[in-house]
Amino acid sequence: MKTRLFAKRSVRPGEHFGAPGQGSAAGIASATVAALLLLWVVVSNAGWVKPLFLPTPQAVIEKFLLVATEGFAGATLLEHTLTSLSRVLGAFALACATAIPIGVMMGVSRVARGVFDPPIEFYRPLPPLAYLPMVIIWFGIGEFSKVYLIFLAIFAPMAIAARSGVRSVSIEQIHAAYSMGATRLQVIRHVILKSALPEIFTGMRIGIGVGWTTLVAGEMVASTRGLGFMVLNAAEFLASDVVIMGIIVIGLFAFVFDLMMRHFEKVLVPWKGKV
Template identity: 40%
Template sequence: MSAVTEARPGPADGGPGTRLDNNSTRGRFRPRTPAPVRSLGLRALSVGSLLLLWWAVARAEIWPPVILPSPQAVWEKAVATTTEGFSGHTLPEHLWVSMRRILVGSGYGTLGGVLLGLLIGLAPAVRALLGPFISFVRTLPPLAYLSLLVIWFGINEEPKIWLLVIASLPPVAVATADAVRNVAPDYLNAARSLGARSWQLPLWVVLPHALPEVMTGIRIAVGVAYTSVVAAETVNGIPGIGGMVREAQRYNQTDTVILGLIVIGLSGLLIDWLLQLVDRVLAPWRGRT
């Protein structure tokens, strides 16, 4: 028997012991689907399931078409409204007029809400004077004061804009005031020690610190203004997407009503997505500090 034992390749030499089992490593190195792709897929699945359910219920004719039209009927109405128009205006024209009213009304409401929120948050006397009034207006539904605005301003554009201003101002004011009151005194003292004047503190210290909460209030305010546009356009709202829905409701044109609701919802999602982009640009530190 030879004294030298024949060396056999082992795991360290790349022998059979190092052979990887495909079944054991297949799950370990399986590529994962990116999160944005999964999110988009789930959203598409949700929308597709809803459309399928809508089509199935309409096809079963549980309710007559005047109650629940089919998706195809709503699509055909969308094409007809875009090309031929409704009440003398096309669908893009109705949408643009409503968007302009929302942008103007919520813009003025946002500006007033930020200024008022700064005053309420910084001055206790202003907080005691105007705080209850802001809370009172915030609890009022838009239809509660629409009639009063019509009496004051007539039936043209003024009552619609004022309704959206009043609807969007309180959420921004409340969010700004709460954020201002939560500013740490150390920030203010540090700014004063660096030579900042009193009138510079709200602009360069308080407002940047409160900006994430202010942007949240603006998103809420724009959403409230958008939900109020139908109420605002119940009075002489043509052209306007809310006025189109109101006019179609009078003549039981359910497909046009559903079309208007879909357009309002999709455009509202687009506006909220744009506001989220603005939030990430203006306040990139949200959630990091």
């Protein structure tokens, strides 16, 4: 009884020897956020920076309540948010339906890799503003052109991540599946796709982040609603409190979506980092 009572508890792999990066950083992250907020409060309220360049948190909160109730640039904050969400999520869903299958095909087929790799690698480094004029010329200034611009920005990192995930599958696993009588389709479905899921989820996380960063560029042209439009419209009138409020809202939504993707990854890919 005494031996069982004072027995050493098991530790996670690497914990005993201090593996690099082991442990939770939630406490440090919370302290960092609190320190940055405190610095903002002190600097803005002490008058070290003019309100035009850095409004106080109180002014931003007041503007948030005002825009949420009375609106800004012809729409309330909820209407701006729903418009931007529909654009980003629509582009993200379209990218998931196309980029992931194409990335997988690029990984398992040299023909697909030869067809899709050059155009993807060509336009991937280009900023969305570079091909925005061509998107407007081809598709006009309607809603589709905005969604398509965001889709193009999301597509490349997701396709490349899927291709990289497929190419990183251990050849021993593939040979083991073939030795047990698996067909080519079974190997792709049960071995390659499952092994590539971690990198596919990483590409999805990167893609949704890129989508939010491209939102402002997409809403530069003939927009009447949207968070990006609201920020750009406020900047024209030097309303820095609205600009910072819009930046915070966009950042919060991007952060929430990233947390959701992490949760889905833990649920669907529980073996990540354990094999």
